Structures are given as structure tokens and as C-alpha cells.
Amino acid sequence: MIEVKELSGGYPGVEVVHDISLSFPDGQITAVIGPNGCGKSTLLNLCCGQLHQTRGEVLADGKSLSILSRTDIARTIALLPQSRTIPDITVGALVLHGRFPWLGYPRVYREEDKAAAENAMTRTGIQEKSHKLLARLSGGERQKAYLAMLLAQDTSHILLDEPTTYLDINHQLQLFSLLTGLKQEGKCVIAVLHDLGTALEIADRVAVMREGRLLTAGTPEQVILSGAIEDAFGVKIGRREQYAFLR
Numbered sequence: 001m002i003e004v005k006e007l008s009g010g011y012p013g014v015e016v017v018h019d020i021s022l023s024f025p026d027g028q029i030t031a032v033i034g035p036n037g038c039g040k041s042t043l044l045n046l047c048c049g050q051l052h053q054t055r056g057e058v059l060a061d062g063k064s065l066s067i068l069s070r071t072d073i074a075r076t077i078a079l080l081p082q083s084r085t086i087p088d089i090t091v092g093a094l095v096l097h098g099r100f101p102w103l104g105y106p107r108v109y110r111e112e113d114k115a116a117a118e119n120a121m122t123r124t125g126i127q128e129k130s131h132k133l134l135a136r137l138s139g140g141e142r143q144k145a146y147l148a149m150l151l152a153q154d155t156s157h158i159l160l161d162e163p164t165t166y167l168d169i170n171h172q173l174q175l176f177s178l179l180t181g182l183k184q185e186g187k188c189v190i191a192v193l194h195d196l197g198t199a200l201e202i203a204d205r206v207a208v209m210r211e212g213r214l215l216t217a218g219t220p221e222q223v224i225l226s227g228a229i230e231d232a233f234g235v236k237i238g239r240r241e242q243y244a245f246l247r
Helices: 040-047 070-076 091-097 111-124 139-152 169-184 196-202 220-226 228-233
Strands: 002-011 014-024 028-033 052-060 077-080 157-161 188-192 205-210 213-218 237-240 243-246
Touching: 002 040, 014 040, 014 052, 014 213, 028 040, 028 169, 028 196, 040 052, 040 077, 040 157, 040 188, 070 077, 077 139, 091 111, 091 139, 111 139, 111 169, 139 169, 157 169, 169 188, 169 196, 196 220, 205 220, 205 228, 213 220, 213 228, 220 228
Parallel strands: 028 188, 028 205, 077 157, 157 188
Antiparallel strands: 002 014, 002 052, 205 213, 237 243
């Protein structure tokens, strides 16, 4: 489980997230939603120690990130950022990078590392492209390659920032099935999602943000009834056959 307690932080001289207290349980998918620029991505990066916190604390399995080494954090929390470079390497080489936190020096891949990478590529459906250069792939295929790298890292906490980017509807459904499988394995899954309907449908818990602050968090039903989505987005929410829709 990841817990944030009275957490504030962001970039040097710019505090983006303010006084957030929230828990992300194991064995559940937590969706973080809110308008553009409200601090969702910043919160995700603070949860894995990528950005500077000005106040508060982040705990992973009860341990403060402030006392963990970079390697220990990388063995515990994996992050799929929204924006990434495209290195001049093959898919297979990229996925093996997910094993770096588990390697000593010099970095020599063991059979277990290769097996973890192969399994991750199989789960994301990118194995047949393992010898292709990333630059030669479509946006959706590259997204699947980065997802495979995330799985190869083999952490108990999975953080994803807009993971459906570049994915068509079929591959989005495959992704949601993958995330469901990860939570069933007991992993803590946190996803920043742009699509409200998707967030309310696949998540066990939803956290709603606005202007760097947490408005509410709870089950999808609790969040809908709270009115926080209307407050955050300025829209009206209705229900039809167990699905939320905008009107």
C-alpha cells in the first residue's frame, strides 16, 4: 500500500500539490481524475520520489520514501510516465531495462531477468516485436513495449500516467484486463485517467483532484454521489444501467 500524509510538493519554487492525505490499497485499482493541470501527474511522481516534496510524507508498505535508496524505491514502485523519449534500441532491450533495479554491478542479465522480460512481453502482446526498433513501431505498439518494461520491473506498486495514450479501443480493453490481473495478484495499481467513464468503470477507488487539492476519494458510487466530479469538471453526472455518463 502507498500512503500519502499531508503531502505537498512539485517543482523548485512551484508547489503544485497541496496537503493531500490519501491511501492507495493493495489489490485495488485507484483512478486519479481531475481537470488538466490539476496536479494528477505531479501527485503520481511524488508517490515514487521523482519530484520534491515540501511537506508531508509518502509511505510504501509502511516505509517512508525518505529513508529508502533510489534502488529500493525502484524495486518497490514502478512508474509509467505520460511522456517518454524513444531511444534507438529494440523492444527487447527496452523491456530488459526494467530489470536494472535488480542487477548488481556490472549489469549482467541473468536467466531470471531474461525470463521476466519474456513473460512481460507476452502479457502485453508485444513479444513478436521484440527485435524491432522502437522508432519503427506505431504509437500503440511503443506504449505496449513500455508497459512490458514496467511489468519486467516486478514491483508491488504500479503507477501509470494516462496509460491508454495511443491505444485503440481493442488495446485499451486488453490493458484494462491486464490491470485487473495485476490487482488480482495483490498489486497496488494507481492510474491517472482522462476518460471519466473508464475511470468509474474499472477502478475500485477514485480520487478526484482540482487545483492541486484532493476533493474526495472513495468507491465510484461514493464519488458520483459526492458531487465532486461536478465540482471538478463543471459537468453534470447521471447514471444509466450502472454506467456514468456526461450530460
